[in-house]
Every structure is written in C-alpha cells, then in structure tokens.
Amino acid sequence: SAAELSAHTNGADDDMTEYTNSLRNGILEAYSGIFQGFKGSPKAQLLMPYAQHVLQFLDSLYMEKDMDDVVTKAAIGVLGDLADTLGGAAGSLIQQSVSSKDFLKECLSSEDHLIKESAEWAKLTISRAISY
Numbered sequence: 001s002a003a004e005l006s007a008h009t010n011g012a013d014d015d016m017t018e019y020t021n022s023l024r025n026g027i028l029e030a031y032s033g034i035f036q037g038f039k040g041s042p043k044a045q046l047l048m049p050y051a052q053h054v055l056q057f058l059d060s061l062y063m064e065k066d067m068d069d070v071v072t073k074a075a076i077g078v079l080g081d082l083a084d085t086l087g088g089a090a091g092s093l094i095q096q097s098v099s100s101k102d103f104l105k106e107c108l109s110s111e112d113h114l115i116k117e118s119a120e121w122a123k124l125t126i127s128r129a130i131s132y
Contacts (some may be wrong), residue, residue, distance in 0.1 A: 003027045003057045014038040021068045022060060028074035035081035045087050051090055054082055055097045072113045076107045081124030083129040091129035100126075 031054055038044040058075055061067055067075065079100060082090050094100050104126070107119035 003053070004040045019065060020066075021071050024071045027076050028071065028078050029056075030099045032074065033087040034079050035078070038077070039081075045089065047086060048089055051082060051086060051093050054078065055093055056098065058100065058103070059098040060102045064078075069112050069115060072107065073112070073118050074101065076115065076118045076122050079104070080118065080125045083122070083125040087129050090127070091131075094126055095130060 018045050035047065038047055058079055061071070061075055079094070083094060103122060104119055108123065110116045111117065
C-alpha cells in the first residue's frame with residue numbers, strides 16, 4: 001500500500017518531493033532486503049505472486065521521472081535483486097515490464113558511478129534470468 005501511494009504522489013514542493021523520495025527509498029530497501037533474504041531458499045518462489053506488483057511499482061517510479069539518485073540506485077538494485085532471487089520465473093515478467101529495459105538502459109548510461117555499477121549488476125542478473 002505504501003509503495004502504491006508513494007508511486008502516485010506529486011511533489012508539490014521541495015519538502016514533499018524530499019519526503020516522497022525518502023519514503024520510496026525505504027520501500028525499495030525493504031524490497032531489496034526481502035529478496036536478498038529469500039535468495040537461494042526453496043521458499044523464494046513464495047515471492048512470485050508479488051513480483052508483478054514490485055515491477056509495476058518500479059514502472060510507475062520510472063514514469064514519474066522525479067526520482068533522486070538514491071532512489072534510482074535503489075530501484076535498479078531491486079530490479080536486479082528480483083531477477084537474482086527469482087531467476088527464470090522472473091525473467092518473463094521483467095521482459096513484459098513496461099519500462100524495465102528503458103530504465104536499465106538509462107541507468108547504464110548514468111554519469112553517477114554507483115547507479116551505473118548497480119545497473120551493470122542488474123543487467124547481468126536479468127540476462128541470467130531471461131536465459132533460464
């Protein structure tokens with residue numbers, strides 16, 4: 001619910017934009033922690049019903065175009081974590097994602113070293129997930 005709310009918040013002023021980015025970053029860190037916690041576990045497939053919701057959240061963040069660099073890095077990291085944890089099961093969902101390919105491409109060409117590094121790792125995990 002928090003992810004859905006934060007994805008559709010219009011930053012009317014700088015304070016609201018900062019708050020929204022902080023909220024989004026917290027949500028993305030939680031998603032990342034959950035995916036990393038389940039990685040390699042036979043129970044990882046229990047996350048599959050939620051994968052589409054996570055991808056929709058990432059799509060909505062990308063479409064809003066008001067993410068700061070911290071949120072951008074966390075978002076591309078979550079995309080990589082999703083692929084890394086769920087493997088081939090997530091590969092087709094990522095391919096169907098509205099903006100994952102564009103978001104990844106944008107992050108790969110980022111001038112921010114940390115975003116670019118996270119995007120390179122995400123690209124690797126997505127490639128593995130798609131090739132299953």
